[in-house]
Amino acid sequence: MRDDTLSDHRRRRFLRGSLAAGAVALPLLGQSGGALAADGQGDAPTLPASIRALQPVAQRVVPISVDERVQRLARAQALMDQQRIDAVFIGAGTSLAYFTGMHWWNSERLTGVILPRTGEPVYVTPAFERSRTLEQIKLGSDVRGWQEDEDPYALVAQVLRGFGAASGTVGIEETVPFFRSRGIMNALPHATFVDAWPVTAGCRRIKSAAELALMRLANQTTLAVYEAVWKALAPGMTEDDIAALVTLAYARTGLRGSADVNIGPAAASPHGSDAPQRLTEGTPVIFDGGCRADGYTSDMTRTVVLGKAGDDVRRVFDVVLKAQTSALQAARPGVAMEALDAAARKVIVDAGYGPDYTYFSHRLGHGIGMDMHEWDYLVRGNTRLLEPGMTFSNEPGIYLPGRFGVRLEDILHITADGAELLTPQSPSIDQPFG
Structure with a gap:
């Protein structure tokens, strides 16, 4: 479920978890007052056996090939032809990485790629970044730089005129900031500007075999990490102790990842709480997060209990599992997402956990791929039809205010004649990993 637009408390947790991946992590945990015990060799606590047993998986990552990126450009150009779009501007972000292999932060300095309806892409970037741009791109080689005292939008307009779009139709990728879109529009006043999402979403929402393999690896790694951390739980741990263990576990696999952790009453809110939390036996714990394999992300939620679960927790878990299975069974090409x-x-x-959104307070799921939240959404009112190659989170939950919550999340892949989950479901609250 975790949204890419992290709240402040999630950002703080991510930073704490990132520290845990480095050499200073174990001493920091030892000072936290949590339940991780020192091993007598200085002040660093012992890494639990279940986490030590995790194996590296990074060597299994197969990057997206240049040939596939060429196919992506061809698909984008076919969609541009259908939509009568002459060129598309894509700025820093995951769509830039998707088409070109280039990873770039959004800043006040314009960097992006212009995809024409026919021909090769053209990159626009600060002149001092030209060599770094050439290092990264996997598609095309035409990189045009602008100096610090020059107008980058004039350069974008010049490129667009070269593609015959001076009075044509230009698509702007939907996450480009408004100030940047306005700058391009002002520089090319006779063009018509449209949202490029029919092109970007039209390409990205259908996953290739290579993309699915990366997503499957990332999700399987998350599952192994969660199981290792579950086996390492001990009374008295805080949510930050547990989240740090998750980050340490990912470090063993060679993939970078993290999780939000919420315990007991804090888990009764889908996105948790900032309130201090400490683990006791019988209390439900929700892990929610993921990792990346060549830019493709997992997103998984597991609800576990340290010790024996109470009958109320067991009942809620079983209902949520049944709901997840029901959604899986309903999924196939041609079915409306809602x-x-x-x-x-x-x-x-x-x-009995109704009506409507009373206790299951959010939509069932979201698209996923390079972004944790992508097109489209499994929610009432979305009548778009499922297609083979689409991927979504399947994450029903029940949240009982002041008591606890249960959510189960696995990634759903629409196949040619039905659907599959990229990871096995959690079979029971007693044996959440089978």
Whole structure:
């Protein structure tokens, strides 16, 4: 479920977890007052055996090939032809990485790529960044630089005129900041500007075999990390102790990842709480997060308990698992996306946790790929039809205010004749990893 637009407390947790991946992590944990014990060799606590047992997986990452990026450009150009778009501007972000292999931060200095309806892409970047741009790009080689005292939008307009778009139709990728879109529009006043999402989403929402392999690896790694951390839980741990263990576990695999952790009443809110939390036996714990493999992300939620779960927790878990299964069974090409939400919600409401959004307070799922939240959404009112190659989170939950919450999340892949999950479901609260 975790949204890429992290709240402040999530950013703080991410930074604390990132520290745990470095050499200073274990001493920091030892000073935190949590339940991780020192091993007698200085002040660093012992890494739990279950985490030490994790194996590296980074060597199994197969990057997206240049040939596939060429196919992506061809697909984008076919969509541009259908939409009568002469060229598309894409700025820093995941769509830039998707088409070109180039990873760039958004800043006040314009960097981006212009995809024409025909021909090779053209990159626009600060002149002092030209060599770094050439190092990164996997598609094309035409990189044009602008000096610090020059107008970058005039350079973009010049490129667009070269593609015959001076009075044509230009698409702007949907995450480009407004000030940048305005700058391009002002520099090319006779052009018509449109949202480029039919092109970007039209390409990215359908995953290739190579993309699915990366997503499957990332999700399987997350599952292994969660199981290792579950086996390492001990009474008295804080949510930050547990989140740091998750980050340490990912470091063993060679992939970078993190998780939000919420315990007991804090788990009764889908995105948790800033309130201090400490683990006790019988209390539900929710892990929610993921890792990346060549830019493709996992997103998984598991609800676990240290020790024996109470009957109330067991009942809620079983209902949520049944709801997740119902959505999986409803998924196949040609079905409206809203039908999956309806299938899961009916199970939860029929079990007495209703009506409607009362206890299952969010949509069933979101698209996923290079971004943790992508097109489209499994929610009431979305009548778009499922297609083979689409991927979504399947994450029903029940949240009981002041008590606890249960959510289960796996990634759903629409196949040619049905659907699959990229990881096995959590079978029970007693054996959450089978």
